[in-house]
Amino acid sequence: MKAKIKVLGIACLLIFSLALSQEIWRKCIIVIDGDTILLAGNEKVRLIGVDTPETRDENRPIQYFGKEAYEFTKSLVEGKKVRLEYGMNRKDKYGRTLAYVYLEDGTLLNAEIIKQGYGYLYRAFIFKYFDKFWQYEKEAREKKIGLWATVKEPELKAAGKGEDTIVYITRTGTKYHREGCSALKRSKIPITLKEANERGYTPCALCDPPKIKKKKGSRLNI
Numbered sequence: 001m002k003a004k005i006k007v008l009g010i011a012c013l014l015i016f017s018l019a020l021s022q023e024i025w026r027k028c029i030i031v032i033d034g035d036t037i038l039l040a041g042n043e044k045v046r047l048i049g050v051d052t053p054e055t056r057d058e059n060r061p062i063q064y065f066g067k068e069a070y071e072f073t074k075s076l077v078e079g080k081k082v083r084l085e086y087g088m089n090r091k092d093k094y095g096r097t098l099a100y101v102y103l104e105d106g107t108l109l110n111a112e113i114i115k116q117g118y119g120y121l122y123r124a125f126i127f128k129y130f131d132k133f134w135q136y137e138k139e140a141r142e143k144k145i146g147l148w149a150t151v152k153e154p155e156l157k158a159a160g161k162g163e164d165t166i167v168y169i170t171r172t173g174t175k176y177h178r179e180g181c182s183a184l185k186r187s188k189i190p191i192t193l194k195e196a197n198e199r200g201y202t203p204c205a206l207c208d209p210p211k212i213k214k215k216k217g218s219r220l221n222i
């Protein structure tokens with residue numbers, strides 16, 4: 001009797017593990033953002049545990065490194081086959097599928113983005129690979145790669161006056177600031193005044209940084 005139960009148990013285990021290892025491959029049609037992709041069948045997938053700077057919110061400027069993060073994810077996954085692993089919740093409040101996305105060569109896309117410095121650990125809740133992802137982010141920061149790269153001093157010194165004045169932005173904000181502004185406590189990214197304007201950042205009301213003056217009487221050359 002005992003042996004019979006044992007055999008049955010092993011059979012069940014075998015079936016269960018077979019079901020688990022059955023790999024379903026899906027095609028990524030397009031990359032929507034650095035951390036969101038669209039699969040065939042119109043399924044939007046938000047990568048678990050990683051955040052990349054925004055490129056798509058029309059009400060906000062393109063965040064620092066947003067375009068680069070999008071291009072990176074695109075280069076890895078667009079048009080390719082992927083396999084999903086699900087976490088605790090299958091969907092987020094926007095109806096997007098939440099998943100770990102594996103490439104055919106076994107690369108975990110979510111981790112790769114953090115490793116290469118194109119995104120950071122999503123800290124709002126604990127998930128299966130939280131510690132690993134945290135370690136990857138730490139290493140990318142230490143190596144100063146991707147969005148952790150700092151602008152080199154000589155480049156800063158070479159920057160001149162006017163439109164080339166250096167102002168500062170943060171990783172998530174929409175304003176640009178003067179050196180020393182209290183809004184720069186958590187992150188501080190140097191950028192020229194011209195670039196800040198082009199990316200849609202607006203001057204902070206607290207520190208009142210320099211602004212690009214519109215030339216009087218200037219006409220558009222068409």
Ligand SMILES: [Zn+2]
Binds near residue numbers: 178181182183204207
């Ligand atoms: Zn400020």
